[in-house]
Amino acid sequence: MTHIDAHSVAGAGAGELIWPVGFRAYTGNGGLRAHGDDISIVASDRPSVSAAMFTRSRFAGPAVVLSRAHAAGGRLRAVTTLAQNANVATGRQGEENAAEVVGRVAKILGVPADAVLIGSTGVIGRPLPMDAIRAHLETTAERGTGAFEAGPLDVARAMMTTDTRPKTSTRRVGRARIVGVAKGVGMLEPNMATMLAYVFTDAELSPTALDTALRGAVDKTFNCLSVDTDTSTSDTVAALANGAAGPVDPAAFSAALAAVCLDLTQQLASDGEGASKLLRVTVAQAAHYAQAKRVAKSVVNSPLVKTAVHGADPNWGRVVMAIGKNTEDTDIEPAKVTVRFGETEVYPEEPAAGTLEKLAETMRRDEVDIMIGLGIGDATATVYGCDLTEGYIRVNADYTT
Amino acid sequence: MTHIDAHSVAGAGAGELIWPVGFRAYTGNGGLRAHGDDISIVASDRPSVSAAMFTRSRFAGPAVVLSRAHAAGGRLRAVTTLAQNANVATGRQGEENAAEVVGRVAKILGVPADAVLIGSTGVIGRPLPMDAIRAHLETTAERGTGAFEAGPLDVARAMMTTDTRPKTSTRRVGRARIVGVAKGVGMLEPNMATMLAYVFTDAELSPTALDTALRGAVDKTFNCLSVDTDTSTSDTVAALANGAAGPVDPAAFSAALAAVCLDLTQQLASDGEGASKLLRVTVAQAAHYAQAKRVAKSVVNSPLVKTAVHGADPNWGRVVMAIGKNTEDTDIEPAKVTVRFGETEVYPEEPAAGTLEKLAETMRRDEVDIMIGLGIGDATATVYGCDLTEGYIRVNADYTT
Numbered sequence: 147m148t149h150i151d152a153h154s155v156a157g158a159g160a161g162e163l164i165w166p167v168g169f170r171a172y173t174g175n176g177g178l179r180a181h182g183d184d185i186s187i188v189a190s191d192r193p194s195v196s197a198a199m200f201t202r203s204r205f206a207g208p209a210v211v212l213s214r215a216h217a218a219g220g221r222l223r224a225v226t227t228l229a230q231n232a233n234v235a236t237g238r239q240g241e242e243n244a245a246e247v248v249g250r251v252a253k254i255l256g257v258p259a260d261a262v263l264i265g266s267t268g269v270i271g272r273p274l275p276m277d278a279i280r281a282h283l284e285t286t287a288e289r290g291t292g293a294f295e296a297g298p299l300d301v302a303r304a305m306m307t308t309d310t311r312p313k314t315s316t317r318r319v320g321r322a323r324i325v326g327v328a329k330g331v332g333m334l335e336p337n338m339a340t341m342l343a344y345v346f347t348d349a350e351l352s353p354t355a356l357d358t359a360l361r362g363a364v365d366k367t368f369n370c371l372s373v374d375t376d377t378s379t380s381d382t383v384a385a386l387a388n389g390a391a392g393p394v395d396p397a398a399f400s401a402a403l404a405a406v407c408l409d410l411t412q413q414l415a416s417d418g419e420g421a422s423k424l425l426r427v428t429v430a431q432a433a434h435y436a437q438a439k440r441v442a443k444s445v446v447n448s449p450l451v452k453t454a455v456h457g458a459d460p461n462w463g464r465v466v467m468a469i470g471k472n473t474e475d476t477d478i479e480p481a482k483v484t485v486r487f488g489e490t491e492v493y494p495e496e497p498a499a500g501t502l503e504k505l506a507e508t509m510r511r512d513e514v515d516i517m518i519g520l521g522i523g524d525a526t527a528t529v530y531g532c533d534l535t536e537g538y539i540r541v542n543a544d545y546t547t
Numbered sequence: 548m549t550h551i552d553a554h555s556v557a558g559a560g561a562g563e564l565i566w567p568v569g570f571r572a573y574t575g576n577g578g579l580r581a582h583g584d585d586i587s588i589v590a591s592d593r594p595s596v597s598a599a600m601f602t603r604s605r606f607a608g609p610a611v612v613l614s615r616a617h618a619a620g621g622r623l624r625a626v627t628t629l630a631q632n633a634n635v636a637t638g639r640q641g642e643e644n645a646a647e648v649v650g651r652v653a654k655i656l657g658v659p660a661d662a663v664l665i666g667s668t669g670v671i672g673r674p675l676p677m678d679a680i681r682a683h684l685e686t687t688a689e690r691g692t693g694a695f696e697a698g699p700l701d702v703a704r705a706m707m708t709t710d711t712r713p714k715t716s717t718r719r720v721g722r723a724r725i726v727g728v729a730k731g732v733g734m735l736e737p738n739m740a741t742m743l744a745y746v747f748t749d750a751e752l753s754p755t756a757l758d759t760a761l762r763g764a765v766d767k768t769f770n771c772l773s774v775d776t777d778t779s780t781s782d783t784v785a786a787l788a789n790g791a792a793g794p795v796d797p798a799a800f801s802a803a804l805a806a807v808c809l810d811l812t813q814q815l816a817s818d819g820e821g822a823s824k825l826l827r828v829t830v831a832q833a834a835h836y837a838q839a840k841r842v843a844k845s846v847v848n849s850p851l852v853k854t855a856v857h858g859a860d861p862n863w864g865r866v867v868m869a870i871g872k873n874t875e876d877t878d879i880e881p882a883k884v885t886v887r888f889g890e891t892e893v894y895p896e897e898p899a900a901g902t903l904e905k906l907a908e909t910m911r912r913d914e915v916d917i918m919i920g921l922g923i924g925d926a927t928a929t930v931y932g933c934d935l936t937e938g939y940i941r942v943n944a945d946y947t948t
Contacts, residue, residue: 202874204872333851379868379871450734453944456940462672463636463672466636469606470780539939542855543854
């Protein structure tokens, strides 16, 4: 797996946020919400190869089912997204509606329907407002791709639901460019992929190379993200490469792709519903990667750790509790464990006088790092989450109404 | 497993809340907190048999380690509890402190140290205030067991931390009586036992019969409880039977014991930190019990379901999301699943006009029932939790400070 700089800054050394050569995009309001764009389309003007990963939810929606079939060929050319309605648990009508949207988008672009991936995000169990969507796409068809003038930030914005910020990231690799857009704030513990993240590049890659690079990156980025332990029915991550910039060094591409995915992951975590801070938990000295990730997840997901981080309460005992609840990890011995908050060790050395105040100060920062050593082996994993606040409750106690 | 009435009411048909014959109790303030009793002792004046179960946390505290050894013989005669400090992650000094408290309590009672179980609950990682505790127990020793005049409600109150209500339950079985006391509000997803629940009875039972009855009851009550998915380092459940009332029908005893445990479980759930409602999730038609419980737990623990219940928001789609995230249950098919809130079916039939308002009304009650059918087999499980509110955040963002 490519090394990822865990502290890369959004957009650092990345250059201007514009589409890679040969991609263009459209956004508009299709009547899914009262204000703001809610439909987006990003398309390559030439054939491209693709890789994609989807939610493993048993209640995956029609958009995921249809897109999974289309993605299988590795030849996606366009991605369209409906925001505000997930079109999940909507029965046969929901399947027909997803197919109709894909068919209309394909016609606008002049590509086969199975070259289009559709993402749908928002409330579950409500029918799509098809009359409004149909009328909007008919108008778009009349205007043609000449109306495709949206930038990456416009697309990221049109994908938002309760997101407070659009999430984008870009990197250069050789002569090529990688651009990623993502959305997601709650129902966010992805399992194989996250709630709508798309990466576009003009690098020239084989479908296999793109797939390998994407899986490697997702495993250590989106799949290490958890806002609230709830896995969406609509998670989708896709990468499209149209080759317009020619070939690139595969290792450099993998590293740049991983950096874009990590950047988006940290943006998603710190904009988790109600979140005021990014929480990064690293578990080292584990027997193997799966154990490191499991223990790190149980800390980053602990409501008691998350609320303590929110209140900058130096109640570090909750971290050892969250380590201890991994009862299947019988090789974890309290005597071998170490816990640090940033630079401050809190266990096993009983914190010296003044340490708790120093700890509280560390916890008041926008980004809180918890470092755990298990003293067993040499595997390491880092996971990304956020604090748990009154804002999460407010956002979610009346989301549909 | 004994049948449990899922809707039993606290204390219904239970008679007066007094200790079974031969048990007496003491409570006092040992300096663990500023106000209110924080030390309690419940003891049998004659030999008794016992059964006990403890947390499976890898960071189990000295109280659990010591009590597990003492409980192994099945001959516990007394239970002592320290509230406000869990005495966990406190090193060798913590072990010595727990042993000293047990030794002093045993001396007061004139029983061997290994007949005493100790429970300790509260903040993790802080040393016990041993000077104050020692002084208090010396005074208690001078007064002797003549000072043992506390009732079950006093003991339940002296065990509380952020609990807002003491939890007790009692049942008659033949000529015998069963009395249970419990505490626990957060860090509450027990794994084998819950945060301090004790059951006392004057029924005459063999250690094996008591152990079997307790394990059967705990499996379907305390182990079906989750307030916040966090497993305590101090979970302990113990049952003491001193035989003073003579033999009882074993099946009747198991049923009564299970009813007491269920009663305490529902009291614990509805007093979860910040909780305003009891949330009960039943999964039926599962392939086996483990599947039914796993799916029910994933619904009762979903922050999005819990916040929707809090806001009485009829966003039922979150329930299908929470079912779907059990990705290992590949036999779950959306087409076979049914979901009801109380009497109101919401899936697969698209709710008729007015249904959502009726659903919101159901969700405004103090107890919310979600019933799920998987359409696979005939196993059923019910789990107990609560809503997620701003109160949980407030209580936990500054618990130690």
